[in-house]
Amino acid sequence: AQKVTQAQTEISVVEKEDVTLDCVYETRDTTYYLFWYKQPPSGELVFLIRRNSFDEQNEISGRYSWNFQKSTSSFNFTITASQVVDSAVYFCALSEALDLAAGNKLTFGGGTRVLVKP
Amino acid sequence: DGGITQSPKYLFRKEGQNVTLSCEQNLNHDAMYWYRQDPGQGLRLIYYSQIVNDFQKGDIAEGYSVSREKKESFPLTVTSAQKNPTAFYLCASSVGLAGGETQYFGPGTRLLVL
Numbered sequence: 238a239q240k241v242t243q244a245q246t247e248i249s250v251v252e253k254e255d256v257t258l259d260c261v262y263e264t265r266d267t268t269y270y271l272f273w274y275k276q277p278p279s280g281e282l283v284f285l286i287r288r289n290s291f292d293e294q295n296e297i298s299g300r301y302s303w304n305f306q307k308s309t310s311s312f313n314f315t316i317t318a319s320q321v322v323d324s325a326v327y328f329c330a331l332s333e334a335l336d337l338a339a340g341n342k343l344t345f346g347g348g349t350r351v352l353v354k355p
Numbered sequence: 356d357g358g359i360t361q362s363p364k365y366l367f368r369k370e371g372q373n374v375t376l377s378c379e380q381n382l383n384h385d386a387m388y389w390y391r392q393d394p395g396q397g398l399r400l401i402y403y404s405q406i407v408n409d410f411q412k413g414d415i416a417e418g419y420s421v422s423r424e425k426k427e428s429f430p431l432t433v434t435s436a437q438k439n440p441t442a443f444y445l446c447a448s449s450v451g452l453a454g455g456e457t458q459y460f461g462p463g464t465r466l467l468v469l
Contacts, residue, residue: 246395270455280443282398282460289455328397334454341386341452342413345397 239264241331243346250319251354258314258349260329266290268334271305271312272343276326285327288312289334319353326350357382359461361446366466368433368440376431376464378446387429388447388458391415398445404429405452433466441468 240263250256262271273285286296288305296303300317316323329346359380368374380387386405390398400413404423418437423429429448433440444464449456 280463284457284459287457332455341449341454341456342400343458347397
């Protein structure tokens, strides 16, 4: 069965510090997809990134970067030079592509709350 | 402006009452989903639908029902059989139901029991 673990429940940083969110996953599929979502205080989940299991290239988007390592089953997320607007709960999620019965089910981690203080 | 709308933003339920949460999307997506989020936890899948008039149970479907009469709409009914309905409910949609399709979420409905 698939599982996603976000061991850090809450991280507090001062503005301009870097913060890294850990995500470890378990799956028996060879083809799968990993996602990160941001949930600001308003509640809506905002899509940040989608990565398939065959693409281990790290990705950078502005102040956001992602480090995917299949060898350790991890898909970590770093916010560089954090800002107060980055304060939110961040979720890592997994979708198994080959399990047709699963119907694109997303398995979510428990989330990491990031608090950026001015 | 394409997106997903959910209403109401807050909903109060009395004991023994059924309540219906609305979800509408204008993204022309085929697949739609309902998730439940409890405080401090991740999301859990209630129901999902790939096409009109077809839907499947997720991990926690007991006490809930859905319909999909139109492509754009996927309402969720929380029945009186759901003994612990207080939660934040999120609707999502994706282009299709293939594994790995990105799901986009609505703003959510917070359900409280009086």
